[in-house]
Amino acid sequence: MPDDWFDAATYRWQEWDLNDLVEVKRTSGTTVSLVVPARNEAATVGDVVARVREALVDTVDLLDEIVVIDSDSDDDTYEVAAGAGARVHRARDIRPDLGSYPGKGEAMWKAQFVTTGDLIVFMDADLTDWDTHFVPGLLGPLLTRDDVTLVKGFYERPFDDGTRSEAYEGGRVTELVARPLIARSYPRLAWLVQPLAGEWAIRREWFEALTVPTGYAVEIAALIDTANALGPEAIAQVDLGRRAHRHQSLRDLGAMATQVITAVQARTYGGEHPQVVALRQYVPGEGGIAAAEREVVTYERPPARGLR
Incomplete structure (x- = not known):
């Protein structure tokens, strides 16, 4: 039952002392990479x-x-990240023999070829209200429990529309798309508070075995594939407190939702799934409403383990 998993596999970041985790890391010889797409x-x-x-x-x-994977930025992301002390790679330049696709998942998949850590921690780059305890919080279960393979973060995630701030209203695609899909097809994952959260950690050996969607479905795909192969007991989640970031437009969230739905359907029903979905949206035009066609890439990368 979901409530049983919630009680057994949910932590708060304060449960681990930073110095204790450093000592566990040292004595075990474990290495850790932070990846920021x-x-x-x-x-x-x-x-x-x-x-x-x-x-x-x-x-x-x-x-x-600390490795930043720059996904086709046209601003100074690369220079700023390098100046702050990260090792920076442009996604398209990593293993050019494998081609390149747009998307967050692509950057995370490509990161496997330029990082070395036994454990990989992912953090989004657009955080505005956060703290560094996110990283040790996510590492806690992986460093102290051999049976945990993937750790999800969750947090108070406010939605600020400029006039008011609602504490738990920030995850619109989670509430309108991911959670209903999980309820229908993967109720064993219903105990997860924020299945699409961008802050999570995983053992490299397992991430290398996963098929990875190139877009925003990377998180939910990893959860489903882990639960299917290893059971929900291989997953833990950690309350990281509070997180805020830049919110995307409603139409961009429509594209994100399309990627999430496609990845879940592929895992639920099997068979071939489209690599590109034609999403029709409607926008104001000169004569009223106008149709806008958007191509949503839903390609999935194969396990990296066989490509080294």
Whole structure:
């Protein structure tokens, strides 16, 4: 039952002492990579990298590397991230023999070829209200429990429309798309508070075995595939407190929802699924409402393990 998993596999970030985790990491010989996928995040990526580096690389030895994967940015994301102390790679330049696709999942999949950590922590680059405890919080279950393979973060996620701020209204695609899909097809995952959260961690050996959607469905695909193969007991979640970031437009969220639905359907019904979905949306035009066609890429990368 979902409530049983919630009680057994839900933590708060305060349950782990940072120095204790550093000692566990040292004695076990475990290495850790922080991966930050980024696209046009010059305004925030420098703060994310600099604060994590100062707290978890320069002050204590929790992270072995901070790697930013720049996903076709047309602003100064690359330069800002490098200046803050990250090692930066452009996604399209990593393994060019494998081609390149747009999307967050593509950046995360490509990161496997340029990182070395036994554990991989993912953090979004657009954070505006957060703290560095996100990283040790996510690592806690992986460093202290051999039976945990994937850890999801969850948090108070406010939605601010400029006139008011609602504490738990920020995850619109989660509430309108992901949670209903889970309720219908994967109720064993219903105990997860924020299945689409961008802050999560995974053992490299398992991530290398997963098929990875190139877009925003990477998180829910990893959860479903992990639960199907290893059982929900291989997943833990950690309350990280509070997180805020830039909100996307409703039409962009429509594209994200399309990617999530496609990935879930592929895992539920099997068979071939489209690599590109034609999404028709409607926008104001000169003579009233006008149709706008958008191609939503839903391609999935094969396990990286066989491509090294």
